[in-house]
Amino acid sequence: xxxxxxxxxxxxxxxxxxxxxxxxxxxxxxxxxxxxxxxxxxxxxxxxxxxxxxxxxxxxxxxxxxxxxxxxxxxxxxxxxxxxxxxxxxxxxxxxxxxxxxxxxxxxxxxxxxxxxxxxxxxxxxxxxxxxxxxxxxxxxxxxxxxxxxxxxxxxxxxxxxxxxxxxxxxxxxxxxxxxxxxxxxxxxxxxxxxxxxxxxxxxxxxxxxxxxxxxxxxxxxxxxxxxxxxxxxxxxxxxxxxxxxxxxxxxxxxxxxxxxxxxxxxxxxxxxxxxxxxxxxxxxxxxxxxxxxxxxxxxxxxxxxxxxxxxxxxxxxxxxxxxxxxxxxxxxxxxxxxxxxxxxxxxxxxxxxxxxxxxxxxxxxxxxxxxxxxxxxxxxxxxxxxxxxxxxxxxxxxxxxxxxxxxxxxxxxxxxxxxxxxxxxxxxxxxxxxxxxxxxxxxxxxxxxxxxxxxxxxxxxxxxxxxxxxxxxxxxxxxxxxxxxxxxxxxxxxxxxxxxxxxxxxxxxx
Numbered sequence: 410x411x412x413x414x415x416x417x418x419x420x421x422x423x424x425x426x427x428x429x430x431x432x433x434x435x436x437x438x439x440x441x442x443x444x445x446x447x448x449x450x451x452x453x454x455x456x457x458x459x460x461x462x463x464x465x466x467x468x469x470x471x472x473x474x475x476x477x478x479x480x481x482x483x484x485x486x487x488x489x490x491x492x493x494x495x496x497x498x499x500x501x502x503x504x505x506x507x508x509x510x511x512x513x514x515x516x517x518x519x520x521x522x523x524x525x526x527x528x529x530x531x532x533x534x535x536x537x538x539x540x541x542x543x544x545x546x547x548x549x550x551x552x553x554x555x556x557x558x559x560x561x562x563x564x565x566x567x568x569x570x571x572x573x574x575x576x577x578x579x580x581x582x583x584x585x586x587x588x589x590x591x592x593x594x595x596x597x598x599x600x601x602x603x604x605x606x607x608x609x610x611x612x613x614x615x616x617x618x619x620x621x622x623x624x625x626x627x628x629x630x631x632x633x634x635x636x637x638x639x640x641x642x643x644x645x646x647x648x649x650x651x652x653x654x655x656x657x658x659x660x661x662x663x664x665x666x667x668x669x670x671x672x673x674x675x676x677x678x679x680x681x682x683x684x685x686x687x688x689x690x691x692x693x694x695x696x697x698x699x700x701x702x703x704x705x706x707x708x709x710x711x712x713x714x715x716x717x718x719x720x721x722x723x724x725x726x727x728x729x730x731x732x733x734x735x736x737x738x739x740x741x742x743x744x745x746x747x748x749x750x751x752x753x754x755x756x757x758x759x760x761x762x763x764x765x766x767x768x769x770x771x772x773x774x775x776x777x778x779x780x781x782x783x784x785x786x787x788x789x790x791x792x793x794x795x796x797x798x799x800x801x802x803x804x805x806x807x808x809x810x811x812x813x814x815x816x817x818x819x820x821x822x823x824x825x826x827x828x829x830x831x832x833x834x835x836x837x838x839x840x841x842x843x844x845x846x847x848x849x850x851x852x853x854x855x856x857x858x859x860x861x862x863x864x865x866x867x868x869x870x871x872x873x874x875x876x877x878x879x880x881x882x883x884x885x886x887x888x889x890x891x892x893x894x895x896x897x898x899x900x901x902x903x904x905x906x907x908x909x910x911x912x913x914x915x916x917x918x919x920x
Contacts, residue, residue: 422560436551475516617654
């Protein structure tokens with residue numbers, strides 16, 4: 410999580426950019442993101458060099474080995490004169506990242522060619538160019554002066570080296586900066602906390618052969634968490650074909666914000682996924698015809714707002730006739746998944762108990778036509794300070810032929826952080842228990858409704874209009890409190906009064 414010290418340093422960098430004349434918060438975020446990416450490329454290259462030294466194995470390099478190529482590395486130019494740094498980034502590095510191919514920067518040998526490249530159309534086929542490069546076509550380097558650029562570089566260097574070396578950098582910093590946008594909450598552009606993403610990934614346990622999709626990908630946090638899980642559990646077992654699949658086709662994300670697409674492609678590239686299917690697409694519209702393609706869906710779709718009824722895909726309206734995005738995305742997951750495919754998604758609590766026809770129809774679809782496996786109620790502070798909405802995680806498998814017998818409910822009360830705006834790390838954390846219980850559901854059959862997790866039968870859910878809120882089924886155990894007789898209470902009060910009177914008398918004598 411972002412601490413007060415880190416916030417102060419980020420605020421200082423932000424102020425330096427503002428003082429330089431860039432006053433649009435979104436533009437500030439974009440420019441800082443580009444510099445974060447440039448620095449991260451060098452960090453990744455340093456890791457590759459260390460690996461080569463330790464193993465003797467030759468690895469693909471990001472930066473060309475020419476003098477010009479090596480001069481583009483953050484560690485090589487960061488201590489140079491401010492004007493030289495500005496020249497290198499604006500004339501070499503920035504044009505180069507717009508033309509990355511297969512995760513590598515292009516090599517040019519003289520200054521004239523760099524300047525020419527800055528104004529030319531992006532080169533390379535769609536297959537060669539990275540997703541990041543595809544969405545860099547309209548990106549512009551707008552840092553106004555060498556002095557402002559040097560202040561930003563010095564600030565970032567201090568931040569990385571002393572404060573956030575081990576943090577989920579791309580997301581946490583971006584999330585904090587996004588909080589400076591007045592419209593962040595309205596646009597739904599705040600990140601799902603990393604530990605919640607990892608929890609959802611661990612529930613589904615993706616494999617190297619899975620096709621994974623987030624149709625509202627934002628900064629690609631879910632795709633990154635899935636990639637980290639696969640690498641952590643299968644790295645020593647994966648074949649060459651699986652590694653090639655992992656580098657691109659395994660991961661798909663859609664968004665309607667080109668800035669988000671650039672950031673998500675950047676984030677994935679830094680996790681060795683150079684060719685993901687990151688595309689500009691309104692997932693619930695008629696432009697998205699994908700059906701039965703993916704084996705895993707992970708998402709935190711937009712909670713707020715509605716979409717134009719005319720643009721909604723007819724397939725989705727057939728399942729839930731509504732303009733509410735949170736319901737349309739559930740129908741979308743069912744359409745995009747292959748039979749046997751799994752989904753873990755975050756929904757606002759209203760989806761669980763809403764009484765409209767659209768709410769009931771999507772819940773009935775999940776319970777009757779597919780296998781709804783779990784409803785995990787999360788505390789309302791999970792998304793603070795950006796949103797205080799109560800949410801839940803739905804876990805289901807697409808079958809097209811039913812399969813729901815009992816639905817597992819879990820009442821998560823703590824996620825390892827305080828539930829106020831500060832979100833300070835604490836010891837109370839239900840997530841490890843939740844994951845363990847989910848993967849051993851055979852041991853949950855005897856649990857009572859008064860406990861933190863329990864089963865509810867499909868029939869009971871059906872009888873309750875497919876209500877999926879945990880409070881509908883949870884039972885509260887009332888423990889009777891026995892009080893002493895009134896006469897005994899009065900005797901105690903008289904005794905207490907006598908003690909007070911004696912104490913006051915003793916105090917008066919001491920004066």
